[in-house]
Amino acid sequence: MNSSSDVNQSSSSPPFCLLGAAGYSHRLDTCVVEVVVILFLTVLIIAGNLVVIFVFHCAPLLHHHTTSHFIQTMAYADLLVGVSCLVPSLSLLHYLRGLNEEFTCKAFGYMVSVLKSVSMASLACISVDRYIAITRPLSYATLVTPCRLRACIVLVWVYSALIFLPSFFGWGKPGYHGDIFRWCADSWKTRPAFSSFIVALLYAPAALIVCFTYGSIFRICRQHTKEITQRHARFSSPTEGERGERAEGCPDKRYAMVLFRITSVFYVLWMPYILYFLLESAGLYQHKVASFLTTWLAISNSFCNCLIYSLSNSVFRKGLGRLFSPLFPSCLGCTDAKKAPVPVSPRSDARCQLRGATPVFVDPTVRRVGVLLLLGAWRGARADACRPLQRPVLREKSKLGSRRTEDEKFDADEQSGL
Template sequence: MNSTTELNQSVMTFCLLDVGYSQIFNTCLLEVAVILFLTVLIISGNLVVIFVFHCAPLLSHHTTSSFIQTMAYADLLVGVSCLIPSLSLLHHMEGLDERLTCTIFGYMVCVLKSVSMASLACVSVDRYVAITRPLSYTALVTPCRLRACIVLIWIYSALIFLPSFLDWGKPGYHGDVVKWCSTSWNTKPVFTAFIVAALYAPAALTVCFTYAHIFRICRQHTRQISERRARFGPQETEPGEPACPDKRYATVLFRITSVFYLLWLPYIIYFLLESARIYSHPAASFLTTWLAISNSFCNCLIYSLSNSAFRKGLKRLCLLCLQRSDTAKNTVRFKHPS
């Protein structure tokens, strides 16, 4: 009897933030509210992105749309996987093996976020090639190579975090709402250094290198155009002069990438500090983790607000839904006249 009471108390008092605990509902209200709110935003936002890409042919003009769609599908799966910690906090997973559940869930979310990070790096490389080699771009970036690159992203992401099943350590904090993850599964410096060296650092350096060169080249083209117009006048310029038509699109993708790393930077810093045994706190783990996961919604939000073709596609999708709704209402009225 005493052991059962102690077990129930240990389950009831396990709240990472230790705020908003409800004795009535026997759950951590604040954690559940945060996770469910993000789950709804991530799933709904990425579903809209996926539907718009399928309904707007203009968005398929850029090869980067394949990477953006890959990122949207990965972020959608992140949103779906957020239901697992919600069910755990609501005590609907008490019959499952905590260690196995925690390991699988942590691995799955880390792989999905790795796909997003690698996709953003590939997007920056794609725009870099498009601007630095515009004449040979179509020969270099073929549909076959594009599909192969997406497959390699998924394979590489799956392999990076595979050592987490071999007792190398915790790959991330996404499963800390399961008690075993928080109390018994620790990070290890070697595995953390391996993840940073194999994923975080190469992706960040690639993005910094490519976008720095993209905007430098665009500034040079803009300066050349301004000098020609000042020298010959606007009527003397030729339509084929070196402009930078991809600058606006690159700017949108740069915003997405910047927000991605801004939201993930606290998570990565805490990951390094905790692995080095410098600082560790459950609340910091929870906050940095779900701040990083919120990026799965921010991606689609920034893209929808910044890209004109996407806004047109979204408007077209809304009009299509309204037309179908009106058609359905008229059909019902015709079958059942008043």
């Protein structure tokens, strides 16, 4: 009897929304605003990640890049996050009436938390992959193998599924605050022990790994760029030295901007959610509007990932251009015409191909930084090795010149004698 009355009561009551429960002005229907925001983010997340997945399947070269495996995993997780965002929209649009609120809240909160965890862990794996590629470029192919990549991806999914599993056994809310029923907001509370457990084992390690790896990459790039500039100034003329400083200052700034965008977007979107999660579980601060804003700000990271990590890959941009070339042939022709006049000197292409060796494909940004580091070491070794050999070469040339003059004199004497 109680269950049937609860179902009838839930079917007759209006749908629950966090902004409407906050008690703001009735002139504006806050539930409609909530539906519009959720649907807008849902469309962006699904469309952006579908394009990423489609380009990966249509561009076979992208499968050879190690970073692309993590980007693809992150794209699938973010796509599922976008699909799961349809559930709150359906709830607000009166399509989820008659369901068991407790089971639906727990199942939906667990699913979204696992998908967000996979996306966040993939960001940390991408940063570690780039850090290894730059700090150990020669042993990168032996350290990062396809078998280890697959094992790492499986471990990310299993770890994310296990870490939120205690939410089904009464440990508390796993961290998702986009409540779809009133039971989720009023009866399902966060607990300090479970919140600290999630932050200590997931959010804090991922944030520290991203900060450490990208900070170290930027520091290494600046250090080696400074060394190359000093060697240019030592072994070249003043005009060439100024030219080298200008040419090498641009990549330094470009890498700095890329790393700044990656870290700033990550922390801006995730830190408010983590802080509110800790404050609410400790009982220090609780507000339904703050809960809604921080949750959907963190979920919007699923759309920003496909922009930052995919469009920053030059091979992905080429695959995207080829994919949309039938739709926009004139724009593609303009870009090709702009890129055509740029000459490529044969001296700048310093690649060594070994017979019988399998080609190793690395992310273009990582490859550029690795080439920059190796080029600086090669220039310094070449300058140090060639400098002592200049005088012996001149001596050999002077000896050859004196021998030629003696032979010419001997031939002239023979001709005069004849």
